[in-house]
Amino acid sequence: MENGRAQFPFPYQPYDIQEQFMQALYSALDQGKVGIFESPTGTGKSLSLICGALSWLSDHEERRRQEAAALLQEGEAALSTCTSQPSASSSSSEPDWITDFVQKKAERDLVSKLKEEELKRKKREERLEMIRNNVQLKYAMKRKSSEDDEAFKLLQLSKEEQPEMRGDQEDEELIVAEYESDDESKTRSRFCAAEEDTDDDLVEEHVTKIYYCSRTHSQLAQFVHEVQKSLFSKDVSVVTLGSRQNLCVNEEVRRLGSIQRINDRCMEMQKNKHEKHHDEEGVKRKRGPAKTVCPFNKASALQQMRDDLLGTVHDIEQLLKLGRETHSCPYYATRLAIPPAQLVVLPYQMLLHEATRRAAGVQLKGQVVIIDEAHNLSDTLSCIHSAELTGAQLCRTHSQLSQYADRYKSRLKAKNLMYIKQILFVIEGLVRVLGGKVGQNPQSQTTTQTGTEMLTINNFLFKAQIDNINLFKLQRYFEKSMISRKLGGFVEKYAGSGVSLHVQSGSNKENRRTEGLNRYLQTLQSNQGAATVSPADQQGSSEAEKVLSASPMMQVEGFFMALTNSNTDGRVVVHRQGTLSESSVKFLLLNPAVHFAQVLKECRAVIIAGGTMQPVSDFKQELLFSAGVGEERITEFSCGHVIPPENILPLVLCSGPSGQELDFTFQNRDSPRMMDETGRILSNICNVVPGGVVCFFPSYEYSRRIISHWEASGALTRLANKKKIFQEPKKANQVEQVLSEFSRCIQRCAADSSSTLTGALLFSVVGGKMSEGINFSDDLGRCVVMVGMPYPNIKSPELQEKMSYLDKHLPHAGGRSPGQALIENLCMKAVNQSIGRAIRHRGDYSSMVLCDRRYARPATLSKLPTWIKDRTSTHASFGPAFAALRKFFLEKKQKQL
Numbered sequence: 001m002e003n004g005r006a007q008f009p010f011p012y013q014p015y016d017i018q019e020q021f022m023q024a025l026y027s028a029l030d031q032g033k034v035g036i037f038e039s040p041t042g043t044g045k046s047l048s049l050i051c052g053a054l055s056w057l058s059d060h061e062e063r064r065r066q067e068a069a070a071l072l073q074e075g076e077a078a079l080s081t082c083t084s085q086p087s088a089s090s091s092s093s094e095p096d097w098i099t100d101f102v103q104k105k106a107e108r109d110l111v112s113k114l115k116e117e118e119l120k121r122k123k124r125e126e127r128l129e130m131i132r133n134n135v136q137l138k139y140a141m142k143r144k145s146s147e148d149d150e151a152f153k154l155l156q157l158s159k160e161e162q163p164e165m166r167g168d169q170e171d172e173e174l175i176v177a178e179y180e181s182d183d184e185s186k187t188r189s190r191f192c193a194a195e196e197d198t199d200d201d202l203v204e205e206h207v208t209k210i211y212y213c214s215r216t217h218s219q220l221a222q223f224v225h226e227v228q229k230s231l232f233s234k235d236v237s238v239v240t241l242g243s244r245q246n247l248c249v250n251e252e253v254r255r256l257g258s259i260q261r262i263n264d265r266c267m268e269m270q271k272n273k274h275e276k277h278h279d280e281e282g283v284k285r286k287r288g289p290a291k292t293v294c295p296f297n298k299a300s301a302l303q304q305m306r307d308d309l310l311g312t313v314h315d316i317e318q319l320l321k322l323g324r325e326t327h328s329c330p331y332y333a334t335r336l337a338i339p340p341a342q343l344v345v346l347p348y349q350m351l352l353h354e355a356t357r358r359a360a361g362v363q364l365k366g367q368v369v370i371i372d373e374a375h376n377l378s379d380t381l382s383c384i385h386s387a388e389l390t391g392a393q394l395c396r397t398h399s400q401l402s403q404y405a406d407r408y409k410s411r412l413k414a415k416n417l418m419y420i421k422q423i424l425f426v427i428e429g430l431v432r433v434l435g436g437k438v439g440q441n442p443q444s445q446t447t448t449q450t451g452t453e454m455l456t457i458n459n460f461l462f463k464a465q466i467d468n469i470n471l472f473k474l475q476r477y478f479e480k481s482m483i484s485r486k487l488g489g490f491v492e493k494y495a496g497s498g499v500s501l502h503v504q505s506g507s508n509k510e511n512r513r514t515e516g517l518n519r520y521l522q523t524l525q526s527n528q529g530a531a532t533v534s535p536a537d538q539q540g541s542s543e544a545e546k547v548l549s550a551s552p553m554m555q556v557e558g559f560f561m562a563l564t565n566s567n568t569d570g571r572v573v574v575h576r577q578g579t580l581s582e583s584s585v586k587f588l589l590l591n592p593a594v595h596f597a598q599v600l601k602e603c604r605a606v607i608i609a610g611g612t613m614q615p616v617s618d619f620k621q622e623l624l625f626s627a628g629v630g631e632e633r634i635t636e637f638s639c640g641h642v643i644p645p646e647n648i649l650p651l652v653l654c655s656g657p658s659g660q661e662l663d664f665t666f667q668n669r670d671s672p673r674m675m676d677e678t679g680r681i682l683s684n685i686c687n688v689v690p691g692g693v694v695c696f697f698p699s700y701e702y703s704r705r706i707i708s709h710w711e712a713s714g715a716l717t718r719l720a721n722k723k724k725i726f727q728e729p730k731k732a733n734q735v736e737q738v739l740s741e742f743s744r745c746i747q748r749c750a751a752d753s754s755s756t757l758t759g760a761l762l763f764s765v766v767g768g769k770m771s772e773g774i775n776f777s778d779d780l781g782r783c784v785v786m787v788g789m790p791y792p793n794i795k796s797p798e799l800q801e802k803m804s805y806l807d808k809h810l811p812h813a814g815g816r817s818p819g820q821a822l823i824e825n826l827c828m829k830a831v832n833q834s835i836g837r838a839i840r841h842r843g844d845y846s847s848m849v850l851c852d853r854r855y856a857r858p859a860t861l862s863k864l865p866t867w868i869k870d871r872t873s874t875h876a877s878f879g880p881a882f883a884a885l886r887k888f889f890l891e892k893k894q895k896q897l
Contacts, residue, residue, distance in 0.1 A: 022052035381592035429464035436580035664788030679715035691779035777840035
């Protein structure tokens, strides 16, 4: 097939839509397209992506080998022809022997290059084959592990025996090194310095590869398990990347808890490792205690682990186990494995954030990128590149940096002091904008003017009186001097010894606000306690103090970096609250396409995949056209669901059992009549739906109000007589427990025919902890009820500014402005994610009840996924809808008998 393939290796007979998906994917990769692929959850999307993409990669490599062999043959033939036959007389003024020499040299160079590439390829393949056959590896691994165990024990003993020293020499690692400005230095950036610390002989050239990224680590682990089940598992080299927090096996470092502390400690150990090498080479070290190096980070052990990773497919849990067994660092071993790997699995921010991408060693030039679960890609990009600072964080950073400069001023070079003073000056300006002063307790400083102000970047710089500071030079200083890490080490070391931390009681709210990337990183952890929950909520006040003892300098650095964006691409939101401590400055990215453009430009092909990608037209306009991608490079694919059409029953209810019109607009939804009618609808649904019912409310506040109303009216008691009631927990680390109890209750009710309960009812919130990434398959979700339409807060200054930006920069279409389209799209994307939780496989069945007359509008219905929209029926009165629901479940029950 031209730009295609007739068959794909699949572990079982694929569905027709899976074959169509793989063929469309293969074609898009072959033609270097930007593909938008929509395949509902439960249709085997992950396996289709794996088999389609890896089939293309295999064919692509084979074609390259054949083309190289043909070129080599032609070149050698041309050389032999040139040697045996003298060239014809040239019409140029140059002598024939010069023309012959130039031509032969060019041909010889080409042949040499082709031979060299062929030799490298053969060496790579032979090495990979040796790794997979495990030749001479096991013995070396065990020997190295025992050596490292011994070294680790000796290190621990030496630590215990080593007396503590408190002299200035001990602070050597906290001093910022002599800084050379960008005009004078070719020094590597902080990120490269932090990561490029392995021996040169371990670095390899990058082969053609596929980068697969998704939103959470659990989704990445699920994808890797699908690779392990596929027919490619024994032939493809796969590497899973993660943060230090996820991959560190050094318990001493892991105990530090926060991402920033773990990163700082790891990089400090890397620095100590290099200094140790210098000492061994005869460079005299200053007197002082021995500096700790990481016993898991040794070149031979890393190389061993890298080989193991390339030979067998591992997920993150298996990586950690292997790292502990071989006494080597999974974090650095995975980075060493990137160049020769064919499939690299990584979280969103490692691919979408340029600095993080550079730090991880990810090179996109000429490669393939697949972005899965991409329905919120625009929001994700904005979140990663946004930054927020509270007044308390600014005051704390100013205090800590001032004390750092005072303590070490006699040992800091003049340029370092100059840049530190500039940073302090900028922080003073930011505090001044919030109506406060540095040097005073932010908790006791009240702001004269409260409210929110939206400013362009330039206007904000003028207002803060920092427009004369070159933020680009400050950004480079942050990168090269590693001042954030130095200050973090200083604060951690001297906390409680005279360094003022500006710790205030009741500052939990402040702790939840962090710079955009770090905040996003926190949401990417696995379900076991990895969601964004404030440390105070989890472990009490002692944990809160531990977090406060860290320096917020990294967040300040992130905010400074955000201010270097183009003036038109972002805004600064100034929130002035009652006190300076609660006030904040926030950078809001309005144009996410500016950061996605480089990915689109460098990659050979980009595939954007998701279960629900509608509406595609707005997605293309905001992220692709705005990034400079032409219509001719974009290809789209959308498929239906694998379930039979009769297995779903989507209903739009325009009125309730008593005839009350369902209009959950902000003005009407709080009326007692509307709340009572919703209770009656749920009561009727619970009478006929077996197993689990999941009810989604538009917000936490409305959920609280309506449940309180039902408690007072007795409606909640009536519901509890039919199904046991569960509520979405406030803390993310309790989600698993609630889901387990919800599941067990449904199983008990199904097994006990004498039970008065018919299952369980779960109250959840759209956009909450259970509306995405949680499966309500089979009996867990026989009916999903959507109460109202979850429109975002239209009065939000950030949302208004985003709408204004879109109206100004994007074309108007279909009689609506881009800003209005944004509001509708945000609402319907959230609805689609919630109602899509119920159907998870071919044999599953469920009903979806949309309670609001506004769902009946054609424009709104058109935004539902095609496989749901085509089966949706709208009912002006409740009777026919309830009859259809009763009939649906009676038929399913009869089929099971």
